[in-house]
Amino acid sequence: MKADVAVRDHRPIYIQIAETLRARILSGYYKDKIDGELKLVQEFKVSRRTIQQALEILVQEGLLGRQQGTGTFVNHSAVAKRYRAITSITDGIQAQGLKVSYRVLASGAEPAPPEAAAFFGLPEGAPVYRHVRLVLGDERPLAIANTLLNAHLLEGIELSHLDRGLYDTIRRRHGRTVVHAEDSYRPVIAPAATAELLGLAPGAAIFVAERRAYDQEGSPIELSVIEMLPVPLDISISQIGADRIDKPQPPADPWAYSVGFGDFKG
Template structure:
C-alpha cells in the first residue's frame, strides 16, 4: 500500500488500517512477529514516530503485543464486549463460532442472598459454559424467577439467552455490574480445561428492562486473556436550577 500524504485521513491511521488488513488476510498470522519499526518506516515511506503511533494504537486495541528485545507480535483475537449484547452475538460479530455446554438447569428455591432482589419462591438456575473454537471462555450462572419464563429446556438454553428472553416479551435495556479479578485454583483449571493458571475476571450483574424491572442475576467468570469487557464511563451533568 502507498500512503497518501495528501489525504485528509491521518498518515498514522492509514498505516494502522493497512497493518490490520495484512493481519486479517493472513500476511501476518497469530503469534508471528511483524516487520520492525525501521522496516515499516522504509517500506511505507513514513517517519518512525508515525509507525510508533500506529503500532501503539494497535497494541492498545489488543491486536498486537510488544515483547522487549524480540519485536511486535500478532495477538490471538479476544472476545470483546462493548455494549449490551449476548455472548453468542459478540462471538458471531468477531467471525468465530461459539457453542454452549449446559452444566445445570434446575428449578430451585430462591437463594437467601437473592431474595431481596428477586422476591419469588422459586427461580431457575442455569449454569453454562461458553466455548469458542474448542476453548472454554466463560462460565455463566443465571438466576431468573420462574414466574418470568415460558417454556425452557436444555436445548433452547444452548442458544442466545437474550434471544430466548425476547420470546417471553423481555428485552434487556441495561446491566449493573461489579467486576473483580480472581485467582485460578484447581477447580477453575478443571472447569476451564487448562493445565496452567490463566487470568480470570468475575462479573456479578443485575440485568434490567427499560422500565427498571430486574429480570435476572448473572454471575460469570471469564478468561481475561480471551475476553475483554470495554466499559464507557460518562459524567452526568446535573440540571441547573
C-alpha cells in the same frame, strides 16, 4: 387487550401510553406494524390527539417510523442499534467472529437463595431458574455462565436444551428484553473445577463478571456470575443521561464505565 397504564401514575397520560408502547416494541409484541391510532384510542380510552402525542415521542426516539398512507412501523434497525450495548456473553463472542457453542452443566428450578430473592423482590425460597453452561468459541472453552433468572416473570421457562443466546431466547419465548445491566468485574484465582473446565492450569487467574439485569419494564430479571478466561478487557468511559424520556435528568456530569466481555480471539 386491556390497557396496562398504571392507574395511580400522575404523569401525563400520553407519557404513560408511550411507555407502554415502548415496552411492547422492545419485547417484540409488535412484529412490524403497530396498532392504528383508532384502535389505540379505543384501547386506552383517550383522545386521538393523546395517542398522537405518545406516538410522536417514540418517533423522536427512533423506535417508530411513519409511512404515509400505510401506518406506523417499528424501526427494527434503530431498536437494535439503541440497545446493542446490552449484550450477553454470546453476543460478545459472536461479534468477534467466533462460532459459539455450549455445554449445559445444570438447568432447572430451585429455591431462591437470599441474594437472588432480595434482588428479584421474591420471598426467600420462592422458585428461580438456574442455568449453568460452558460457553465455547470455535470449540475452545471461554467462559462458564452461572445465571439465575426471575421465574416469576418467565412462566414455564425451560432452558435445558438451549443452543442459542440467552437474551434472544428470553425475548422470543417470553417477550422480555434486557435493556439495562449493571456489571462488575474482578480478577480471581480459578477454583479447581473452573480451571479444569476452562482448560487452565491449577491456580490460574481468571476474570469474574457479575451482572444484575433488568427488562423493558424495569423489572429485575437476571443475576449472573460469569467466570472467563483472563482476556484483555475493552473499557470505555461515556457521559450518560436519563434512561427514559419520562425520567428526571441526572445531576450534572454523570459518568459511567462501560466494559466489554473481553477479546476472546487472542
